[in-house]
Amino acid sequence: MEIYLTQAFCYLFINVIVRSLSYHAVSYIMDKDLSEGAMAMLPISIFGFRALWSPWFLLLIVVGIAFYFLLTMKWRHHFKDTEPVTPKQISFFLMGMILLYAVKGSPVDLLGHILFAVHMVQMAFLLLVIAPFIILGLPNWIWKKIFDVTILNKILGVLTKPLVALVVFSFMFSLYHYPLILDNVKLSPVLHTIFTVTLFIAALFFWWPITNSLNGQPKIVGLKKIGYVILSALLITPACALIIFVDVPVYETYSSGEAWLQAMALCVPANTLNSLAGLNISGPELFINTPTVYDQQLGGIIMKVFQEIVYVVVIGTEFLRWHKDEQKNADEITRKDLLERQKMYTHGL
Template sequence: MLPLSIFGATALWSPYFALSLVILTVFYFLLTVKWRDRFEGSEPLKARERNYFIASMILLYIVKGSPMDLLGHILFSVHMAQMALLLLIVAPFMMIGIPNWMWRKVFAITPLAKFINVMTKPIVALLVFSLMFSLYHYPIVLDTVKLNVFLHAGFTLTIFISALFLWWPLINTLEGQPQLHGLKKIGYVILSALLITPACTLIIFVDVPVYETYMTGEAWLQAMALCVPAGTLASLPPSITGPQLFTSMPALYDQQLGGIIMKIMQELIYVVVIGKIFITWYRDEQKNADVITQREIDERKKREELYHIN
């Protein structure tokens, strides 16, 4: 098998993308720390917010800037791992990392606030995300998107935004914004898992390779142009015509593995989320029960005191 290094350091490590993330992170800290006092209603940056944002930037680079991105254009299974990390971890981490005072500034823009309020309604968010995920992995759509850099960037950004809408009802703590609570959150997560199951099932159980851009031929070389500089591609030996030179895994097995990876990663992430939701809900119920019990004890004491006085 040929090494990935033949595509060059730029394709492997995406230095320009890394630089853009560094600039974004510096800008984040300028807004939330150094320039924070310039914004009315701002609040000190919490350690939790800082840590989640930094984690989201690191994971975003791993998914879209490290050799994982290059490998994701060679192996469909790696592409699906990218999707799981991007949509189910990077998206919520980034949202948690943005302080509520910054979200309030976003919602102060009335047209944008109206659009977000519609798109983050639980049913709408679930349906839009599931539709975008399923549509993106429909063979004709994925093959078409991967042949055009602008389509690919636009579609990836759109599905990422739909993931932000999906997570908003679960993790937002902004006052005045609708929030799911307790068992409703668990039901929301379970329904989200069920809605993308058909797409994953079709990918897993189809008995032929369906993605041209992950097989031999011109389509694969065109798709590689999304992450490999044109000059590097042009300098490659004519014998390099398909992903089979970089892996021993047949295209069908790689395709089926991709569906399995996506579903397993989703289930593992959702189990963690549901566990956290359940623990929080249980603690709140216990706290409320203690408050109610104490209130009843206080009222009973007052009645007894009145009885003795009389």
């Protein structure tokens, strides 16, 4: 079933791309016939350096990385039962933090408020790549300290159970991308922060059972892991399908000029927006040359295809691990069999 769904989404992806390219071609021909006074597409650079590069968020990322190295190296000896951080863990953490800035602090974040497809790229990396990287990047002793906190112990014990984590993550993702919810979230900085952080934490819960190596914690391997990721793909499919198959724009903050301008306040300073008032910016159509509905459909397809790719990697890795274990067991069985034969041969002599 999953294979057929993937084929269907790939077909839709190609269809949207073809339609989008056709639209670009028509638009180009029409633009050639317009008068020289026609308004050209505006560059996103008009929003300024702060909106494009989020220097305060970059500072937060740098502080987070510095704290990580201090905690795992210099301050580690102040805690009991610790072990040195490994190069592999450092690599995962650094990649996670760099990607976090790339999707939430670089111009990609600004584009995510203009193009819904870019927003879904952000979500894909945040939930399907950065979350597991952060889990794999923190040493087990840090996770143990977190789980040993009395207040968190019982809560995390429930929310990291595979079935609970799967349902919570799928529900939060679907809820967040329900049009009414997303539009309201993007109009409120407080709601936007709460929902984004909550969704990311839900992603950590989802990835925990299949990435953690902490003793005493729920961990699924083998066929259970494969079934876990396949079920996750199926549970998220309705939300993606809603976005893909609808033939009208469903998000006001990506289609309505007034709502879009309010949403832009999430990443553009108020004084910058006020200074642009004279440009008569009416909506995202001044920055892109693609119909909103195509952008919306492409966003849903990107999320679904990206999810499929990540899950195929997870399943493939699990198959390789299983094959490697089987080979080890086979070699061990062969070795024992040879020893037995040698003993029999020796006694026979």
